Amino acid sequence: ALSNSLAAADIATTMHPYTNLRQHEKTGPVVISRGDGIRVYDEHGKEYIEGLAGLWSVAVGFSEKRLADAAYQQMLKLPYYHTFSSKAHEPSIRLAEKLVEMTPENLTRVFFTSSGSEANDTIVKMMWFMNNALGRPKKKKFLARTKGYHGITVASGSLTGLPINHRDFDLPAIPVRHLTCPHFYRFGAEGEDEAAFTARLLAELESVIAEEGADTIAAFIGEPLIAAGGVLPPPAGYWEGVEKICRANDIVLIADEVICGFGRLGTPFGCQKYGFTPDIMTLSKQITSSYMPLAAVVFSEAIYQAIADNTATIGNFGHGFTASGHPVATAVGLENLAIIEERDLIGNAARLEASFQAGIRSFSDHPLVGEARGTGLIGAVELVADKATKRPFAKAGRAGAIANVIGHEEGLIFRSIGDQLALCPPMIATEDDVKEIMTRMARTLERLTGAVAQ
Numbered sequence: 187a188l189s190n191s192l193a194a195a196d197i198a199t200t201m202h203p204y205t206n207l208r209q210h211e212k213t214g215p216v217v218i219s220r221g222d223g224i225r226v227y228d229e230h231g232k233e234y235i236e237g238l239a240g241l242w243s244v245a246v247g248f249s250e251k252r253l254a255d256a257a258y259q260q261m262l263k264l265p266y267y268h269t270f271s272s273k274a275h276e277p278s279i280r281l282a283e284k285l286v287e288m289t290p291e292n293l294t295r296v297f298f299t300s301s302g303s304e305a306n307d308t309i310v311k312m313m314w315f316m317n318n319a320l321g322r323p324k325k326k327k328f329l330a331r332t333k334g335y336h337g338i339t340v341a342s343g344s345l346t347g348l349p350i351n352h353r354d355f356d357l358p359a360i361p362v363r364h365l366t367c368p369h370f371y372r373f374g375a376e377g378e379d380e381a382a383f384t385a386r387l388l389a390e391l392e393s394v395i396a397e398e399g400a401d402t403i404a405a406f407i408g409e410p411l412i413a414a415g416g417v418l419p420p421p422a423g424y425w426e427g428v429e430k431i432c433r434a435n436d437i438v439l440i441a442d443e444v445i446c447g448f449g450r451l452g453t454p455f456g457c458q459k460y461g462f463t464p465d466i467m468t469l470s471k472q473i474t475s476s477y478m479p480l481a482a483v484v485f486s487e488a489i490y491q492a493i494a495d496n497t498a499t500i501g502n503f504g505h506g507f508t509a510s511g512h513p514v515a516t517a518v519g520l521e522n523l524a525i526i527e528e529r530d531l532i533g534n535a536a537r538l539e540a541s542f543q544a545g546i547r548s549f550s551d552h553p554l555v556g557e558a559r560g561t562g563l564i565g566a567v568e569l570v571a572d573k574a575t576k577r578p579f580a581k582a583g584r585a586g587a588i589a590n591v592i593g594h595e596e597g598l599i600f601r602s603i604g605d606q607l608a609l610c611p612p613m614i615a616t617e618d619d620v621k622e623i624m625t626r627m628a629r630t631l632e633r634l635t636g637a638v639a640q
């Protein structure tokens with residue numbers, strides 16, 4: 187049945203990321219051929235609700251013609267130009283203005299890339315360049331967290347704190363210390379309450395800074411809410427504490443808002459949900475609803491000035507991409523942000539939070555669910571072998587993979603992160619959509635109990 191099919195051609199030619207390739211060679215891909223609103227359809231016409239908005243990214247759904255039109259018009263006018271050596275074009279200028287307007291007041295400058303990974307690599311190099319320029323060449327290390335996700339290129343992959351992105355790649359390759367993941371359910375100690383957990387994490391941060399020396403640490407990077415690592419909301423007081431310690435030690439604070447940004451948590455940016463102000467923000471994904479690849483580093487005037495002052499002396503900032511600020515991508519980004527504003531999609535996420543989170547929490551009673559969690563329009567259930575002791579399954583990821591297959595049969599795409607099932611639907615979703623997502627998830631979990639036992 188596979189011969190002469192797209193599936194056969196895929197098996198014959200393509201190496202997929204995050205895929206058991208030997209399994210894939212037998213079962214083939216799910217070929218998605220079209221989208222409509224929050225739904226996508228495979229090549230056989232089967233319908234799925236895209237409960238993860240693609241890869242946490244398609245805010246406006248899968249059939250927004252205004253974005254197609256913005257791309258087409260820009261391609262007719264100026265399909266490509268670059269931003270090296272003082273060249274500029276209108277879409278990237280207007281989008282930079284828009285990002286400065288939308289983000290917290292202290293962020294005034296923008297550098298464009300095509301992916302979140304490239305944006306975080308750019309930040310690493312900005313910090314190194316800046317500290318060389320400022321005559322403090324030792325201040326080069328990064329602080330990050332286990333289970334944090336910042337991309338997969340050599341530097342951003344080093345900041346990421348997940349074994350699958352390190353283990354077989356000889357990473358980290360840059361100086362980075364990974365601190366304890368701020369997830370109370372998994373990392374809280376026996377008998378420790380949430381406040382004591384927060385205090386322990388902050389004490390750890392202070393002691394790592396003391397051990398390494400503040401004069402060797404350039405920056406702290408974190409997602410406001412760790413998303414790809416399993417949807418892990420931080421404990422109360424965590425971010426305020428981290429911000430205070432970074433300020434006291436002259437450590438730049440980076441919010442990786444690639445998933446949280448543009449309303450996912452019900453606030454324009456994740457840092458606003460948790461009450462802290464970063465010096466740098468990484469943005470991508472919902473910036474164009476992923477209709478075009480685009481990311482941005484948005485940063486403070488002080489950082490810009492330190493770099494700009496020194497382009498004359500230590501040399502120009504020798505870093506940038508062919509597609510930095512690509513006119514089609516930035517034109518699509520502008521139109522996408524206009525739609526997010528006109529349709530008040532950030533407000534929509536905030537309004538849907540109550541029913542969405544209640545839906546997620548309703549799975550807490552399920553015998554396989556250890557924790558059901560989330561905030562805004564993002565959530566996850568964590569499957570465990572033993573609810574009472576939180577004991578994970580002996581074969582990590584098996585239950586998650588089975589859930590994934592059942593979910594597809596039930597017409598719901600979510601993301602299995604090991605044994606954690608994540609939901610992050612498009613921000614155009616309605617109350618009825620939330621109900622339907624939860625119904626399909628409930629059916630998936632019902633069937634999972636028997637399937638896992640086998």
Ligand code: PLP
Pocket residue numbers: 241300301302303304306335336337338409413414442443444445470
């Ligand atoms: N940072 C965060 C928080 C992400 O979630 C991701 C991707 O999921 C990235 C960075 C990397 O982005 P990209 O896949 O575009 O390189």
